[in-house]
Amino acid sequence: MGRLRSLLIPGVDKQLLVRDATRVMPDLARRRFIAGGASLGALTLLTGCDVTDSFSAEEMLKQISKFNDGVQAAIFNPNALAPTFPESAITKPFPFNAYYALNDAPTIDGKEWKLEVRGLVDNKRSWTLEELYKLPQVKQVTRHICVEGWSAIGSWTGTPLRDFLKIIGADSRAKYCWFQCADAEGYNSPLDMATALHPQTQMTFKFGDEILPRAYGFPMKIRVPTKLGFKNPKYVISMEVTNDYKGGFWEDQGYNSFSGS
Amino acid sequence: MSSLAVNEQPAAAATSTKVVQPAWVRTVHWINAVAMVLMIMSGWQIYNASPLFDFTFSKSITLGGWLGGALLWHFAAMWLLMVNGLVYLALGLATGRFRKKLLPITPEGVIADTRAALTGKLSHADLTKYNYVQKLLYAGIIAVGILVVLSGLAIWKPVQLQYLTALFGGYDVARYVHFFCMAAIVAFLVVHVALALLVPKSLRAMIIGR
Structure with missing residues (x-):
């Protein structure tokens, strides 16, 4: 509180000051990281103090989150399989969850759709759905765990991503597979290579033995049972093998980037 | 006077020099207090998501x-x-504090002291010795503290630590x-803080040691 008091300008109503300041700040609704952070940030801005010079809880938390990425990568066992379940354990109905309503989910024409492949791969040609459907598929019944805490068991069928990476001649020493999606705001998410090569990480074409419905990401989602749900992109339109960290829709807003289970 | 006491000022009254809480206990106690409050308040926000x-x-x-x-x-x-919890457990075991302060816990002792507490007859004259209700609560909250961390790890890593989750x-x-x-810790916290305020010298001992 001492620091806060020293930043106050005599004769200025602090409530009005904060209200004015928050009005010019970007999209608070989504980026309110820390309660109270906005007012402290607004005060330092208006008093002309360099925010980076002062203690910033938000910056500290981001650094610790990066540290946690490293810790999780270190304890990630590439041979540890996510537990599998009998079909009788499948959650019905399986929840739809996204930052948009189901009505706003992308509607994709499977005949027009192509998976674009970019980056550190030998063969950059795009793939039609028909071509992808011809690749060998496996089924897995695993638990989907949402960052919100709830979980649901589902059945996903598709091609192990590591098989596809081999087919396209991807550089498996690259750091990430970065996925981009078809929805309006351009969902995207980076997947670390160790997880991309995990035997259960899958290019999913079916849910519960049926062609992947629109709700669950038609025509293709990436199912990653060793990650939280938001690291399982739906409506995928392109994949880039890269050494650059390109960020992600939720990762950029503060969700831990590794988010391993 | 206890043999544990460090008497550097012979002139001072015995009671004021008797170390009730050694420095390491006070340090880990207050670090734990901060960590617990942060964990509980952020945990409530996480709970609200689902x-x-x-x-x-x-x-x-x-x-x-x-x-x-x-x-x-x-x-x-x-x-x-x-990290703070592991330091506490290691030092508690190594120094023999757990054994000396928390054991033995007998059902008769707990019943008698509970009755005394409820009728307002429980003495707090000697802060270096825990009564049976304190022994039970302090041993219990250590167990709950271990359990809250383990269950948290089970939720955080249900694949990598799947045996723990199972x-x-x-x-x-x-x-x-x-x-x-969490609920047990919050309940403990309410009682713990209330009693510390009712017996202020116990709060003083956790701050300055005496």
């Missing part, structure tokens, strides 16, 4: 502003809680265990 029961926590008492912010706090403060009866059950451990 409530287990028919209620949510008021935003005025949660930390993080939204789920993403709360998770950042929770997974930062967990290091403070875990031990709790699976991911969904581990969430309930984690919640009830």
